[in-house]
Amino acid sequence: MKGYKEIIASYANVPGGIIEAYHAIQKEFSYLPEEAILEAAKVFNLPVSEAYGVATFYSMFSVKPRGKNVIRICESAPCHVAGAAEVVAALERELGICMGESTQDGLFALEFTECVGQCQATPVITINGKPYLNVSPAKIPEILAEYK
Numbered sequence: 001m002k003g004y005k006e007i008i009a010s011y012a013n014v015p016g017g018i019i020e021a022y023h024a025i026q027k028e029f030s031y032l033p034e035e036a037i038l039e040a041a042k043v044f045n046l047p048v049s050e051a052y053g054v055a056t057f058y059s060m061f062s063v064k065p066r067g068k069n070v071i072r073i074c075e076s077a078p079c080h081v082a083g084a085a086e087v088v089a090a091l092e093r094e095l096g097i098c099m100g101e102s103t104q105d106g107l108f109a110l111e112f113t114e115c116v117g118q119c120q121a122t123p124v125i126t127i128n129g130k131p132y133l134n135v136s137p138a139k140i141p142e143i144l145a146e147y148k
């Protein structure tokens, strides 16, 4: 695992590098640790409030620790109508956590998302950005098994 200092340093001279650096850090740690945000403020020569502002402005960044594999359930209307609520219930049951929480072993986090552009095959979930289409409660154990 790369350290956040090393990651930030590698984007120091890239235009808009702070966002790229945050993406890379989040990929490694699954969230943006406070020390990483402070380090980014230093390296990109920004007030700490601004470095935090960037981290909290974009919904794809999390400043709270969360599970390594981020499962997002689309809650926009087409997925909702197609039964997203049953998929949510199945995920919560299978993982033993509620939406917005992470499993104790640090493996999974459950979050909602807006439409991810796959409305032709609702309901849709994504895991670490990879879409799963036409998801049903019965498919959940099999999908999760890929990440255990």
Ligand code: FES
Binding pocket: 074, 075, 076, 077, 078, 079, 080, 114, 115, 116, 117, 118, 119, 122, 124
């Ligand atoms: S509404 Fe769920 S993917 Fe578009």
